[in-house]
Amino acid sequence: MTESAENTNSAIFDIHDMTVAYDRRPVLWNIDLTLRNPGLVAIVGPNGAGKSTMIRAAMGLVPMVSGAVRAWGAPISSQLTRIGYVPQRGSVDWDFPISVFETVLMGTYGSLGWFRRPGGVQRDLTMQCLERVGMQDFAQRQIGQLSGGQQQRVFLARALAQQAELYFMDEPMAGVDAATERVVFKLLQSLSDEGRTIVVVHHDLRTVSEYFDEVVLLNVRIVTSGPVATTFTPANLQATYGGRLSILDTMADAVQKQVETE
Amino acid sequence: MVQTYSENAVLPGRGVPIPFDGLTTQLAEMLELPATDVQNAFWTMAVGALCAVCCSLSGCFLVLRRISLLGDALSHSVLAGTAGVYLVTGRVDPVPMLLGAMAAGMVTAVMTQFVHKAAQLPEDSSIGIVFTSLFAFGVVVVSQAKHVHLDLDCVLFGDLAFAGVNLHPVFGWLVPESFRSLVPTLMITLLLLAVFWKELRLTSFDPTLAVTLGFSATVMHYLLTTVVAIVTVSAMEVVGLLVVALLIVPAAIARLLTDRLSTMLVLSCLIGISCTTIGYLLALRWNSSAAGLTAVVAGAELLIAIVVSPRNGLLGRLIRTARLRVRICAEDVLAGLFRRQERSDAPDGLVQASVSECYALAGGGIMSMAALRWLLSRQLLQQAGSVMSLSETGLRYARSMVRSHRLWEAYLKENFNLPPDHLHDPAEDMEHFIGPGVQQQITEDLSQSAEDPHGRAIPDVKTQEVS
Secondary structure (H helix, E strand, O other): OOHHHHHHHHOOEEEEEEEEEEOOEEEEEEEEEEEOOOEEEEEEOOOOOOHHHHHHHHOOOOOOOEEEEEEOOEEHHHOHHHEEEEOOHHHOOOOOOOEHHHHHHHHHHHHHOOOOOOOHHHHHHHHHHHHHOOOHHHOOOEHHHOOHHHHHHHHHHHHHHOOOOEEEEEOOOOOOOHHHHHHHHHHHHHHHHOOOEEEEEOOOHHHHHHHOOEEEEEOOOEEEEEEHHHHOOHHHHHHHHOOOOHHHHHHHHHHHHHHHHO | OEEOOOOOOOOOOOOOOOOOHHHHHHHHHHHOOOHHHHHHHHHHHHHHHHHHHHHHHHHHHHHHOOOHHHHHHHHHHHHHHHHHHHHHHOOOOHHHHHHHHHHHHHHHHHHHHHHHHHOOOOHHHHHHHHHHHHHHHHHHHHHHOOOOEEOHHHHHHOOHHHOOOOEEEEOOEEEEOOHHHHHHHHHHHHHHHHHHHHHHHHHHHOHHHHHHOOOOHHHHHHHHHHHHHHHHHHHHHHHHHHHHHHHHHHHHHHHHHOOOHHHHHHHHHHHHHHHHHHHHHHHHHHOOOHHHHHHHHHHHHHHHHHHHOOOOOHHHHHHHHHHHHHHHHHHHHHHHHHHHHHHOOOOOOOOEEEHHHHHHHOOOOHHHHHHHHHHHHOOOEEEEOOEEEEOHHHHHHHHHHHHHHHHHHHHHHHHHOOOHHHOHHHHHHHHHHOOHHHHHHHHHHOOOOOEOOOOOEOOOHHHHHHO
């Protein structure tokens, strides 16, 4: 085994040459990303940069045109029980007749598998997770009666109940007030202190240096990634936010046109 | 739906017992009706109830997954399925026809997904396209077949009215013929719920999470579709195309009444049973279509639910609004009396006002009458003859209202840069919603708080209470 292959295998998470297309039109180009150290990782980039798509594709929710995603050296599809995904808050029907407790309990379903019912262990864990996000008093509420910030905390509690080692979170800070944001970050920090890795799609550039260990700058391709101190520089931000590479857009149009005319 | 005239109509065999025979006979004696009529009615309602339970249970998940139209689609494509079987075999046998109907249901589900993805149409459009095409295909085939008589009434309304008449021996008992399909259907539905409860709920609520947890949302979708197809096929024999109403309406009503999934399932069953039972009884009374009236009753029950639903019901909202208005009118009276007392020469005495003056302070109208009663019942106002006066607690309440009002004016003045004549009206609205907590916050926020922008003192609740 070559040295580089060995390095890749020991990585927590590795995306190799991933390209994702919607209707043949590429939206993410040749993504290469390796995370070796546990900690808080921010994915940052302008609107339409493919941040959510990247983690959705990595989780197998969006098909890839090419590439491979591995976690702890194995294909990610075999490691799903060790990985938690927190979608955007708008992705579910908050009118669904389900209580906060039952929603969080769903986080434990992955470890149960088909047919097995949650028991005392899962219920205790659910209650602990609710306490950790400060939502224990709302356990029996219907989820639609919660405020946006509270809904976000329920999603986080559900992720906690998954007891994953690697988390992907899609904008957990979107539409929450400053108080909730601090609670969320404290929670993420404590998860990171426990040796877990949390990859967060993040919108707010001001808080990146304050909260995150590593940053991935993305704009339909990886601009750069690494420790915040050395990577989160004005020059790199300029490269990320200073407009799309126009050739990539031209190429995407060309690929799509080709498909349509053939 | 597709019917032949069969000559082997089974007559109740001698010696084969009928369950609940004694009960229905007794009931007939009590009501002084012919025993066979009561027995027929009993079994018809039993068939209807069974039908309703099967439909409601599976219908809940259709409603929650927002694929109610799928029930509509399945019920239509069933015709295509039975017709297709006839085309191939040239005969009308119940078992192959049932299988054909189920297959058509599956084809509908798969083709719907195919059209949805391949043609990039919204899912509801693709359902609409697929089921109308399949239904039309069924109609064409049936109209070509000379020996088959398509009874349109039967397609639309089923044969609920006669479901209790045709008793057939099953395992040594005489029960309605449709039990032979409805009882297994109920078993299958209950089995689905018992085995896949967790998975059904998970994939209905959050299919994305389900996939990342290793559960296949697609498998669950088709499993549910299969069960809905089975339910539709067996229920259509009884209630015809109106099965759609039984699938969706009881579930929708139950959703309005509760926030718990398990309660919703139980409620929808009860509502479904009430629809078929009341529908059948009305049909008897008016000599009309039982299935049709079932659907009408379902619609009526939905209307009632919209009005009385505890959370979003019109009635509840109306009552809450009225209560709020009464409170606001009452508080206006208190604040008005307090201001009058402030202006009077003896600010320490309790001010008095006539009933009609208080009525005017509340703004007049029915709400004001209610407001005065509200104040008296809470002993905030005291009445002696036609003279009203503030009580001690009323005075405290009133002082707090005026404090809220003037604090808000001061707050607006400081932060909004409004002309002085724009301050009173917003404060008049907001004073009713400012509690002690917000009062405290505003006090801390204001740079100076002894006077309101009009130069009147802001009454301080605490010091006054001490004095």
